[in-house]
Amino acid sequence: MSDQNRGKAIWGGLIGLALGALLAVHRVGELAAEKGLAIPGFLSDPAFYLHSPRFWFIVVVCTIVFAFIMGRVGRPTSPSDL
Numbered sequence: 015m016s017d018q019n020r021g022k023a024i025w026g027g028l029i030g031l032a033l034g035a036l037l038a039v040h041r042v043g044e045l046a047a048e049k050g051l052a053i054p055g056f057l058s059d060p061a062f063y064l065h066s067p068r069f070w071f072i073v074v075v076c077t078i079v080f081a082f083i084m085g086r087v088g089r090p091t092s093p094s095d096l
Contacts (some may be wrong), residue, residue: 019085019086020085022085022087023081023084024081026080026081026082026084027080027081029073030077030080030081031076031077033076034072035071038070039069042063046062
């Protein structure tokens, strides 16, 4: 992997981390609301969200997917692509 692709993959990972955290907070809040639990705000009580396995699953998957996609964007065409 060239330095340019590595840099793109790092940026993709950071974007995936941010978007994954937003998506995960929203989803964990929705699931808690369906169960009838009181939903604290993320900034007032982040432990509620950070202790949820679903939160971390969403964050990790989004980070890996975005890093992979961004690392592949703009790569030169190889003979196997033709």
